[in-house]
Amino acid sequence: MTNAPPTAPQQRARVPRRALDGVLLLDKPVGLSSNDALIRAKRLYQAKKAGHTGTLDPLASGLLPLCFGEATKFSQDLLDADKTYEATMRLGITTTTGDAEGDVLQTRDVLCSEHDIAAALERFRGEIVQIPPMYSALKRDGKPLYEYARAGQTVEREGRRVMIHALELIACARPDVTFRVTCSKGTYVRTLAEDIGEVLGCGAHLIALRRTGVGALTLEHAVTLDALSDAAQGELDCWLQPVDALLSTFPAVHLDDEATRRFLHGQRLRLADLSISDEISRATSSETSSETNGTVSSEAPRVRVYAATAGRLLGVARAGDGVLAPERLIVTAAPTS
Template sequence: MTASSSPTQAGSGRPKVPRRLLDGVLLLDKPVGLSSNDALIRAKRLYRAKKAGHTGTLDPLASGLLPLCFGEATKFSQDLLDADKTYEATMRLGIRTATGDAEGDAVETRDVTCAEAAVRDAMTKFVGDIVQVPPMYSALKRDGKPLYEYARAGQVVEREGRQVTILALEMIACDLPDVTFRVTCSKGTYVRTLAEDIGEALGCGAHLVMLRRTGVGALTLEHAVTLDTLSDADDATRDAWLQPVDALLSTFPAVTLDDEASRRFMHGQRLPLNELVADRAQWGEVQRVRVYGDDARLLGVAKAANGVLAPERLVVSAAT
């Protein structure tokens, strides 16, 4: 890690806070009430990082895992945008709201006459590939404008259903009208829409009152840190919370190159795969892999296909 060092802010005469060239991944436990972008800004300021980005938004109503990427790690943030997510959530049966969650006004109230067994049975019908209609209060755009802007103006626009995958869905607790569940789902899934659809299947409606993200791909809350903890820490302690860049790539098979092959790879050259990996039958026909030099430094990500290792994204500086 290195720091830039412009001495003063232009025209102010005040010392300029140096920005650091920082590479790594921060597993942040975002609090309720803070947007993902605001959380990113606060963390970036604490680390005095030159470059940072997040790996997909988490609503202000939601808490939990928000991986933040610094420096070279930002090149791989798309891999987490595409990753499966795991949440713990609580839905309240019997009340529908304008937004599908507790932030919206109630628009309909119905009696809850179902028992726990009926809730469990209804939930099983939502496991697998399902079609969701995106909510009006979402950031999806129509004619260049987010849907939530139409919703706030009292307009409802037609939305096409989209296929998503519910990989796992289990009840954690049932204290009717509240039901707490855990769900692992594909990218693009709206958990509040899932809660609403389960409520409709039960004939009483529902809305989401709590949402906490516990996993993104292979990353979990186990090693996450809060903004309060970061604020109270010194630089060395904060830096210790950073995961290496390849924490984003742990599910990819690894390939290690010698010095000459590393040099060619870093110049963007395609390499003969058969000479690098003896047994890759378990990879399938096409596989993205993480590539290391023989000093264990991450060089980047490549596509392994048709007997060739083709560079995709390279790491310019050493991983933290």
């Protein structure tokens, strides 16, 4: 009797992916990259499509909004949004990276008082110019700056204008100083810490960073990966925010059934034919008709558009030049005919 040939090992069954739409407010832990956090959350939710809305360094923790499905269409809005951080810098020491992950460059005495520190912060409120750090993902001649830095090279970088909307001292236990900052897109908080340290004459580097706000979103309703891992599969969706959580700062327009049908076919609608709020009327009152080119200015106010009957989000539009022009539509709301 001959032995039967060994059977091929069974292939592991693939977990079916879900078509999931929504926003997850994740409280990212220290030590994990934003992409790794996204991969873990996507796996837990078994989601088909997901993306994050701007990276947090592994050293940083805090709010990392993750977009699933149709929400990914609006992730750019959060990339462009203002951010709020709580940061701790250590005075008297500068490093190669501007944070605790770098090698020490210089050590100096810390002679400044709390009053001096508060006065230094005052100088950085409003519009400032930052020189991007060498250890950053910005590119020069197609190559990230951090690759030059790792090779021991320093290249010239142009200063960039950023806006510091708010900057306040939270705690001062020298040499460690904690502050809260709300800033525009493109601001490097570790560069801010370094620059404050130079004004104080002792240098500084960032030792802790926690993001507490992105646009109108805050940590208040965020969840950790550990909590998601411990939750039952049926409980996970309770943590998802609706897609329009990303659009809460936009005025809302509600369309009747016929206007909804036309909007979802990509047709522009006359504002005069719609019931629009006073807020939108004021925002568009300075717009002049521009029927000659048939376009709506890219500077026209953006609005979120809903179907009045079902109350579902249809997408985002520009309201200007006397028309409501579709900009991005929600596929799940698309017409069947």
